[in-house]
Amino acid sequence: MIKHLEKVPVINKLKQRLFTDWIKPSQLKQAGILNMNKRNVDYIARYNDRSAYPLVDNKLKTKLVLKEYEVSSPKLLEVITEQHEIKGFRELVQKLDGFAIKPAKGSGGKGILVITGRDGDAFVKPSGSKVDLADIQRHLSNILAGLYSLGGSPDVAVVESLVRCEPMLANYSYQGVPDIRIVAFKGYPVMAMLRLSTQASDGKANLHQGAVGVGLDICTGEALHAVQFDRSIEHHPDTGQPLNAIKIDDWQKLLVMASRCFEATNLGYMGVDIVIDEEHGPLLLELNARPGLAIQMANGTGLLPRLRAVEALRRPHFTAEERVAWSMAHLGAASKPLSQPATEIEASEPVAVGA
Amino acid sequence: MSRHSKTPFYIATLMLILLGIALAVLRNQSMGVPWLPGVQQPVWLVEARIDYQAWGEPVTVSLNVPDNAPGFATLSEQAASPGYGFAITEHKGDRRAEWTIREADGPQTLYFKTRLIPADSAPSPVASTKTPVPTQIFLEEPRATAALTLIDEAGSRSSTPTSLARELIALLNSPKPDQNTQLLLSDTSKIDTLYQLLNYANTPARIAEGLVLEDARRAQTLQPYLQIFDSGTWVTFNPRTGEQGVPSNTLLWRQQSGSLLDVTGGSDSQVHFSMLRQTIPALQVVRAEADSNNLGALSLYQLPVEQQSMFRMLLLLPFGALVVCLMRIIVGIKTSGTFMPVLIAVAFVQTSLLPGIAAFISVVTLGLLMRGYLSSLNLLLVSRISTLIVLVIFITVGISVIGYQMGFATGMTVTFFPMIILAWTIERVSILWEEEGAHEVLVQGGGSLLVAVIAYLVMSSPLAEHLSFNFPELHLVVLGAILLLGQYTGYKLTELRRFSPVRKYL
Ligand SMILES: Nc1ncnc2c1ncn2[C@@H]1O[C@H](COP(=O)(O)OP(=O)(O)O)[C@@H](O)[C@H]1O
Ligand SMILES: [Mg+2]
Numbered sequence: 001m002i003k004h005l006e007k008v009p010v011i012n013k014l015k016q017r018l019f020t021d022w023i024k025p026s027q028l029k030q031a032g033i034l035n036m037n038k039r040n041v042d043y044i045a046r047y048n049d050r051s052a053y054p055l056v057d058n059k060l061k062t063k064l065v066l067k068e069y070e071v072s073s074p075k076l077l078e079v080i081t082e083q084h085e086i087k088g089f090r091e092l093v094q095k096l097d098g099f100a101i102k103p104a105k106g107s108g109g110k111g112i113l114v115i116t117g118r119d120g121d122a123f124v125k126p127s128g129s130k131v132d133l134a135d136i137q138r139h140l141s142n143i144l145a146g147l148y149s150l151g152g153s154p155d156v157a158v159v160e161s162l163v164r165c166e167p168m169l170a171n172y173s174y175q176g177v178p179d180i181r182i183v184a185f186k187g188y189p190v191m192a193m194l195r196l197s198t199q200a201s202d203g204k205a206n207l208h209q210g211a212v213g214v215g216l217d218i219c220t221g222e223a224l225h226a227v228q229f230d231r232s233i234e235h236h237p238d239t240g241q242p243l244n245a246i247k248i249d250d251w252q253k254l255l256v257m258a259s260r261c262f263e264a265t266n267l268g269y270m271g272v273d274i275v276i277d278e279e280h281g282p283l284l285l286e287l288n289a290r291p292g293l294a295i296q297m298a299n300g301t302g303l304l305p306r307l308r309a310v311e312a313l314r315r316p317h318f319t320a321e322e323r324v325a326w327s328m329a330h331l332g333a334a335s336k337p338l339s340q341p342a343t344e345i346e347a348s349e350p351v352a353v354g355a
Numbered sequence: 356m357s358r359h360s361k362t363p364f365y366i367a368t369l370m371l372i373l374l375g376i377a378l379a380v381l382r383n384q385s386m387g388v389p390w391l392p393g394v395q396q397p398v399w400l401v402e403a404r405i406d407y408q409a410w411g412e413p414v415t416v417s418l419n420v421p422d423n424a425p426g427f428a429t430l431s432e433q434a435a436s437p438g439y440g441f442a443i444t445e446h447k448g449d450r451r452a453e454w455t456i457r458e459a460d461g462p463q464t465l466y467f468k469t470r471l472i473p474a475d476s477a478p479s480p481v482a483s484t485k486t487p488v489p490t491q492i493f494l495e496e497p498r499a500t501a502a503l504t505l506i507d508e509a510g511s512r513s514s515t516p517t518s519l520a521r522e523l524i525a526l527l528n529s530p531k532p533d534q535n536t537q538l539l540l541s542d543t544s545k546i547d548t549l550y551q552l553l554n555y556a557n558t559p560a561r562i563a564e565g566l567v568l569e570d571a572r573r574a575q576t577l578q579p580y581l582q583i584f585d586s587g588t589w590v591t592f593n594p595r596t597g598e599q600g601v602p603s604n605t606l607l608w609r610q611q612s613g614s615l616l617d618v619t620g621g622s623d624s625q626v627h628f629s630m631l632r633q634t635i636p637a638l639q640v641v642r643a644e645a646d647s648n649n650l651g652a653l654s655l656y657q658l659p660v661e662q663q664s665m666f667r668m669l670l671l672l673p674f675g676a677l678v679v680c681l682m683r684i685i686v687g688i689k690t691s692g693t694f695m696p697v698l699i700a701v702a703f704v705q706t707s708l709l710p711g712i713a714a715f716i717s718v719v720t721l722g723l724l725m726r727g728y729l730s731s732l733n734l735l736l737v738s739r740i741s742t743l744i745v746l747v748i749f750i751t752v753g754i755s756v757i758g759y760q761m762g763f764a765t766g767m768t769v770t771f772f773p774m775i776i777l778a779w780t781i782e783r784v785s786i787l788w789e790e791e792g793a794h795e796v797l798v799q800g801g802g803s804l805l806v807a808v809i810a811y812l813v814m815s816s817p818l819a820e821h822l823s824f825n826f827p828e829l830h831l832v833v834l835g836a837i838l839l840l841g842q843y844t845g846y847k848l849t850e851l852r853r854f855s856p857v858r859k860y861l
Contacts, residue, residue, distance in 0.1 A: 036847060
C-alpha cells in the first residue's frame with residue numbers, strides 16, 4: 001500500500017510527459033498551424049522556383065540584387081575571393097572600427113565574425129573577447145576553403161560594415177544584434193517575429209539554438225507572445241526585460257522592404273531577415289527560402305489561414321505598398337476574420353485595393 | 356510553381372499498387388507461392404515395389420507410371436534399382452518406367468518412387484480433342500442378348516454417356532440382380548463387364564487403375580476404375596459404388612490402356628504399393644515445380660545461387676527505405692544523413708543486432724575522438740573525409756584484432772559496416788556537435804540508431820525476406836507507398852508535441 005503511494009508522483013510525472021504534452025491534430029488544424037510536410041510540399045515546392053535559390057543562398061548575390069530594388073543592407077566593404085588578398089586585409093581594416101565577416105554561402109550563423117571595436121592592435125567581439133589580426137586572417141582562409149559553406153564548396157568572404165543596433169531594441173538582446181524575421185508569401189508579409197539572442201544561443205539569433213522569438217503583430221509591429229525553445233516565456237532569460245512591451249518603429253517601412261524582396265527574387269514563400277541600425281534604419285540581412293515554423297509559436301497562431309487568405313486573392317496587388325496595406329488591414333492580430341472562411345476576406349478585398 | 360492536378364499521379368500510383376498486388380496474387384494462385392514463410396505443404400510419397408523371378412537372361416521391366424493424374428502434381432520421380440539401367444519413356448501417351456539389365460537371376464526387387472502434391476486445381480486431364488473410338492467388343496450369345504437388354508434398360512433411363520454409365524453401374528450393383536446381370540457377372544468381373552457393355556453401346560470406355568492414399572500403408576494394390584469419354588473429357592467412376600469423379604485421396608496410377616507391368620526375361624512379377632504422407636516447405640515445392648516445367652521464368656530462383664543471395668539483400672533495401680520514409684515523414688524522427696540508418700541496418704542484418712550496435716557505437720565514438728584532433732588541423736573537406744575513412748579502417752581492424760585476441764569472434768563483425776558511411780557519419784556527428792551541441796547529437800544520433808534498429812527489425816523479419824524475394828512485384832506496392840508518403844502533408848507525430856503549447860491560444 002505504502003509502496004503504491006510512493007509510486008504515484010513518479011507515475012504522474014511520467015504520465016504528464018508522455019500523455020499531456022500533446023495536441024490533437026484537429027486542434028492544430030483549428031489553430032491553422034502550418035507543419036513541416038505541408039510547408040515543403042504545398043508552399044516551398046510550389047511557390048519557390050529552384051532557379052532562385054542560388055540568389056538567396058549566397059549573401060553577396062542577395063545584397064547586390066536587392067540594391068537595385070531599393071532594399072538597403074549593411075554596406076559592403078570588401079569581398080575577399082582569393083587567398084592572396086588576405087594579406088592586404090590589414091590595410092583594409094585600418095580605418096574601420098567595427099565590421100562583420102561572413103561566408104557568402106554560410107547559413108545558421110556559421111562562420112560569422114562580428115567585430116565591434118578595436119583595443120590597440122586587437123579586435124573586440126560582441127562578447128568582449130579579443131582576437132588578433134592573425135586569427136581573423138585564418139578565419140578568412142577557412143571561409144575561402146569552404147569550411148562554412150554547404151557541402152564544403154569554395155566560398156568567398158564578405159566584409160560588411162557593422163550594424164549598431166538601435167538602442168531600444170538592443171536593450172532586450174543579450175550580446176548580438178536582434179533581427180526581425182518576416183515571412184512574405186507572394187510578396188505579402190504574413191507573419192513576423194523579433195529574434196533576440198540569449199546566452200544559450202551564444203549571441204546568435206537562431207531559435208533552435210535558444211534565441212527568444214517574440215511574435216509581432218503584422219498590423220502594428222507590437223509584441224504578441226514570446227517563446228524560447230518553442231515554450232512560452234514572459235521575460236528575457238538573460239536581460240530580464242519584459243517582452244510584452246516591445247513595439248517596432250517604422251513598422252510599415254519594414255514590411256514594405258520585406259515585400260519588395262518578392263519582386264527581386266521571385267520567391268513566393270520566404271523569410272526576410274531585417275536588422276534595425278541606429279543610423280541607417282532597417283537593413284536587410286538575408287533572405288531564406290526555407291523559413292522555419294517556430295514563428296507560429298511566437299505569434300500564438302498558425303500561418304495557414306493567412307497563407308490561404310493570400311492564395312484566395314483573386315486580383316493580387318502589384319506594388320509592395322499595396323500588398324503591405326492589404327496585409328496590415330487583414331492579417332493583424334486584432335482583425336480576426338481569418339478563422340472564418342476565406343470568402344469573407346474576398347468580399348472585403350476591393351476596399352483593400354483602394355487603400 | 357504551377358499547381359497542376361494531382362489526380363493523374365494518384366491514379367498512376369494506385370495502379371502501380373494494384374498491379375503489384377495483382378501480380379503477387381497471380382503468383383500465389385498460379386504457382387502456389389505461399390504468402391507466409393514456412394508454410395508446409397503435404398506431399399505423398401508413393402513407392403511401387405516390383406518383385407519378379409529373373410531367368411538369367413537380359414531383362415526388360417516396364418511399369419506404367421502416373422501421367423497427369425487428376426488432383427495431383429508430380430514433384431519428383433526416382434527409381435532405386437542397383438545394376439539396372441533406368442529410363443522413363445513415353446509412347447502414345449503411355450508413360451512408362453523402364454528398367455533394363457544384361458543379365459539377372461533369381462528373385463529381383465525394383466523400386467519406383469514418386470512424390471506427389473495434392474493440387475486443388477487439377478491440371479486439366481489432357482484435353483483430347485479427338486474423340487477416341489470405342490473398342491470393338493464381340494459378345495457371344497447369350498451374353499450379347501443379355502448385354503443388349505441391360506443397355507436398353509439403362510439407355511431408356513439416361514440421356515448422355517455419363518448417365519448411361521451411372522445407370523449401368525447401378526444395375527450391376529443392385530442388391531437383387533436380375534437374370535441378365537447374373538449371367539453377365541457369372542464369368543466376368545464387374546469392371547470388365549462395364550467396360551464391355553459401354554463399348555458395346557458405342558461409348559468409349561476404358562479401365563483405369565487407382566490407388567487409395569492412406570498414410571503409412573504398405574503392400575497395397577491398384578483398384579480398377581471405369582472411365583468413359585463424354586463431351587471431350589474422360590469421366591471417372593468407381594465401379595463399386597457408382598461414385599462419379601476421382602476422390603481426393605485417390606491417385607489414378609494408370610489411365611491409358613496398356614498393361615501396368617511388363618516383364619521380359621522373368622516371371623512371377625508383382626507390383627505392390629506403399630505410401631507415406633510427408634510435409635515439406637511449400638517453397639521447395641514451388642521451386643521444384645518451376646524447375647520441372649520452366650514456369651519459373653519470372654522467379655528469382657532461376658538465378659545462380661550466388662546472385663540470389665545478393666538479390667536477397669538488395670530486395671530488402673526498399674523496405675528499409677520505406678521505414679525511413681515513415682519515420683521521417685510520419686513520425687518525424689531526426690536522423691543524421693537521410694539513408695544512413697538503412698545502410699547501418701544492412702550491416703546489422705549481417706552482424707546481428709546487439710554486437711552490431713556495440714561495434715557501431717564503439718567505432719563512431721573512437722572516430723569522434725580522432726576527428727576532434729582533425730578539426731584543429733583545418734583540413735579541406737575531401738581530405739578530412741578521406742583521412743576519416745583511413746582512420747575508420749584502422750579502428751575496425753584494431754577492434755577486430757583485439758576482439759579476436761580476447762576471444763570475441765564478434766569483434767570481426769565490425770568489418771561488415773560500410774566504411775565510407777561510417778566516416779561520413781562521424782563527420783556529420785562531429786560537425787553537429789560543434790555547431791549544435793551535445794544535445795542535438797544525442798537527438799539525431801539516437802534517432803538514427805532507432806530508425807536503423809527498426810529498419811533492421813523489418814528487414815530481418817522472415818516475412819519481409821520471404822515476401823521481397825518470392826514476390827518481387829510487391830516492390831511496386833512499396834514504391835507506390837513511398838510515392839504516396841511523398842505527398843503526405845499532414846502533421847508529423849513529433850509535431851503534435853512540438854506545437855502543443857498552441858492549445859493555450861485556442
Ligand atoms: N553586419 C553585421 N553587424 C552586426 N551583426 C551582424 C552583422 N551581420 C550579421 N550579424 C549577426 O550575425 C547573425 C547572423 O547573420 P546572418 O547574416 O543572418 O547569417 P546567417 O545566414 O548565418 O544567419 C545575425 O543575427 C546578427 O546577429
Ligand atoms: Mg540569419
